[in-house]
Amino acid sequence: MSMNLRDKNPIVSVIIPAYNHEKYVGQTIQSVLDQTFQDFEIIITDDGSTDHTVAEIQKFTDSRITLFLGKKNQGSPVVTCNNLAHAKGRYIAWLASDDIFSQEKLEKQVKFLDRNPEYSAVFSKAKIIDDDGNDFQNEAHPYYHIFDQPNRTRYEWLNHFFYYGNCLCHPSVLIRREFCDITGYTDRRYWQLPDYDLWIRLCMISEIYIIQEQLVNFRVRDKDANASGNRPEVRVRLVHEMAHILNNYLGIQTIDEFFRIFPDATHLFSRNPDKELIPYYIAMLALNKNIINYTTPGYITFAISTLFNLFGNSRLAEKCAL
DSSP states (O other): OOOOOOSSOOSEEEEEEEOSOTTTHHHHHHHHHTOSOOOEEEEEEEOOOSSSHHHHHTTOOOTTEEEEEOSSOOOHHHHHHHHHHHOOOSEEEEOOTTOEEOTTHHHHHHHHHHHOTTEEEEEEEEEEEOTTSSBOOOTTSTTTTTTOOOOOOHHHHHHHHHHHOOOSOGGGOEEEHHHHHHHTSSOTTOSSOHHHHHHHHHHTTOEEEEEEEEEEEEEOOGGGOSTTOSOHHHHHHHHHHHHHHGGGGGGOOOHHHHHHHOGGGHHHHOSSOOGGGHHHHHHHHHHTOOOOSTTHHHHHHHHHHHHHHHHTSHHHHHHHHO
């Protein structure tokens, strides 16, 4: 482990979890060093790489870089938590060790958050690149257009996340440190969907914004080698994690908030809506979700579990039957 001493805390902490990315990690780090905004630190934790990733990182001698070495592979959420624990910046930027920042990424996002205190985090669109850094050509691939999103209110985002899943580019985020502390940033129990879980928890309490520019290059690896690649074990984990992450919606506190998130549910539950039955309403929306994909079993599991717990209370069970 190497440590740095600075006269003052940096404005931005760029946290990078690294694992077996010797081909890319040098470009990733250089893209941060080349920023037009230079008041940052880079906190890297290597997650037990078995290739030459660490050697590539150690080629950089910039004093703003701090490297931690993990003894074994534990997953990105775990090393992200370690990075965040050592970060001193007012704002936190997350960067995968195979992705690339555009030169003005931090400058534009710091300026936005400085000027707009009502937003907890700012994202951007992403340019999709292939394994060799070229423009990605497969327009049928799920990642080709997924990050081309408009801005929405936090209620609209919560609705979109519920029905359509994640569509925000994690390496594009710049988030206020205090909101990392409030939300706990990533939950180390989630291997596939820690960012999706975080976006839901964030929108439960604050507004977010997307700069409508491609400020990050997001790499789609060959042969579905991304951590989120379409592989059998990934699909299994997605279903399992979705069933747990949807529990975030059970934190909705009022009927007004429920209908602001789910205005489409007004015709279903508008007759004498009951605050105590919000979990029932959400479970029924999950069961009636019209979008069918490989996460659908997770919705069903969540709904059945929620109803099972609810019906354990005879008074609430009777309310549901009315």
